[in-house]
Amino acid sequence: MQDQATMLQSAETAPLMVEATPLGVRAALAEMKARFGTPLPESASLGMAETVLAEVLNNIVEHAYGPTSPGPIELRMHRSDLRLSIDVRDYGVPMPGEKLPEGGLPGDDVLTEAPSEGGYGWFLIRSFARNIEYRREGDQNRLSFVVPLQEEH
Numbered sequence: 001m002q003d004q005a006t007m008l009q010s011a012e013t014a015p016l017m018v019e020a021t022p023l024g025v026r027a028a029l030a031e032m033k034a035r036f037g038t039p040l041p042e043s044a045s046l047g048m049a050e051t052v053l054a055e056v057l058n059n060i061v062e063h064a065y066g067p068t069s070p071g072p073i074e075l076r077m078h079r080s081d082l083r084l085s086i087d088v089r090d091y092g093v094p095m096p097g098e099k100l101p102e103g104g105l106p107g108d109d110v111l112t113e114a115p116s117e118g119g120y121g122w123f124l125i126r127s128f129a130r131n132i133e134y135r136r137e138g139d140q141n142r143l144s145f146v147v148p149l150q151e152e153h
Helices: 004-013 022-036 047-065 121-128
Strands: 016-019 072-080 083-090 130-137 140-148
Touching: 016 022, 022 047, 022 072, 047 072, 047 083, 047 121, 047 140, 121 140
Parallel strands: none
Antiparallel strands: 016 072, 072 083, 083 140, 130 140
């Protein structure tokens, strides 16, 4: 019989499969909170991790698959100390040039659009996540990153 620490470790690293749809994004965020929301030290929060994961998944829904052909997204998440490591895989179209976007602040021309379409996604991802890596392996996109669960000083 497995002890509780081993069972918790297994649960934290088990892959999660969701559909690349708005409902799939919500399901993934809810599962992240369920798996990693407790127990957390008082000074820690999943807020930054939730923001980063939401931006990553919404980009996959909108750009990798598009609205007419949703496909699978696989997530592997692991919490160690006060960091959440996330590996995301999908079979959508590759990122332009098969490299990560720069993630700077959008220009003035973008600021006139609705805030939800304002080009802030990669700026937020790069602001909150660490060790961001992207690669295309065959027909699969792989993005991995680490998010601190408390503010870094």
